[in-house]
């Protein structure tokens with residue numbers, strides 16, 4: 001088989017990868033430093049002098065990191081012992097092994113973008129865990145919570161819609177049910193517009209009611225495999241024996257508004273009987289600013305439950321109940337915060353691969369997951385999605401993603417070129433979206 005194409009990299013001056021490493025990531029680091037600074041008195045109240053010293057230490061480690069990056073220093077091994085430290089350092093050696101002698105060491109602007117960007121978030125985590133007693137501090141928590149609070153109006157609209165739908169679900173015919181499923185899928189897609197790493201950690205909440213715009217946004221869905229998802233799940237529902245299950249796994253992306261849209265979809269899948277179990281996967285450490293951790297997941301459900309809006313709090317109570325009764329299952333795995341492409345999962349994390357194989361359908365939310373599905377490589381726009389997955393296929397799967405990186409496969413001949421001619425930034429603004437399916441058709 002032909003070798004896969006080269007990785008996206010900061011080496012390509014002017015590319016989105018280059019601009020991210022040059023501008024956006026340092027901005028995120030500066031914000032993290034500022035956040036630690038602003039919590040100084042809180043650390044003092046909690047831990048006394050030790051808290052103040054820890055704050056200083058974390059800040060100096062992050063400043064050092066920012067300097068290494070901005071001066072394109074070699075990528076150094078991780079030092080603090082943690083569950084994934086050895087795997088990370090082995091991966092760094094692997095990156096070294098890909099270089100010629102004259103290339104020297106892997107460096108920020110020279111190595112694959114996916115690797116250096118993941119490494120940056122892993123180093124932020126290292127700076128925090130090296131600074132006890134504030135070693136459980138999430139430098140991105142505030143902005144994730146802010147995104148949730150600022151999206152309240154949309155959240156109320158979505159929860160109200162869901163509760164009304166629940167009441168009438170029995171009266172819907174097949175076509176109406178499919179229509180409602182498609183609506184909630186699109187809400188979950190556009191929910192992915194709101195991530196915080198794209199805006200350098202700046203506000204990206206959802207203030208308007210997204211449901212009113214679904215029709216207007218349809219032309220921006222470049223690949224639309226929603227029909228395949230419907231066929232798959234409605235078939236499962238029809239052919240399911242009494243006690244058997246239909247399991248949908250959702251590989252989560254951002255917390256805040258996007259997570260709400262995912263949980264709304266997950267709730268609908270259960271009460272419409274399109275699925276009987278939903279499994280979620282989040283990040284074990286703070287990641288790409290807005291990604292969901294178990295803390296964010298539990299926090300959000302709790303907030304929703306305690307809302308003073310009747311239908312919002314009803315959603316929260318239902319969601320808590322799904323978790324308690326095991327109809328919703330949350331999984332943690334270090335693989336999601338490693339730098340590997342997903343085609344390496346069966347070797348690097350065979351237990352996770354085996355878990356995903358139990359699903360009838362896996363939904364991969366967001367841009368970073370798409371980059372990892374396709375290896376973050378310079379594929380031609382027309383290469384089939386299946387080919388770009390390079391052997392990753394634990395179960396039928398679908399990427400639900402708005403485009404925020406210079407990578408897209410599975411387009412019609414000429415489609416990418418046409419978009420590029422009229423809108424030079426079409427790949428990176430989050431304006432376009434896809435539902436891209438790989439599985440039996």
Ligand SMILES: O=P(O)(O)OC[C@@]1(O)O[C@H](CO)[C@@H](O)[C@@H]1O
Pocket residue numbers: 020024117192195196197198253254288365366367368369371404405
């Ligand atoms: O996975 P998400 O939340 O949809 O997007 C993550 C993201 O903002 O981070 C990277 C840039 O730093 C890009 O790949 C992408 O735009």
Ligand SMILES: [Mn+2]
Pocket residue numbers: 195253254288290291366368
């Ligand atoms: Mn994200």
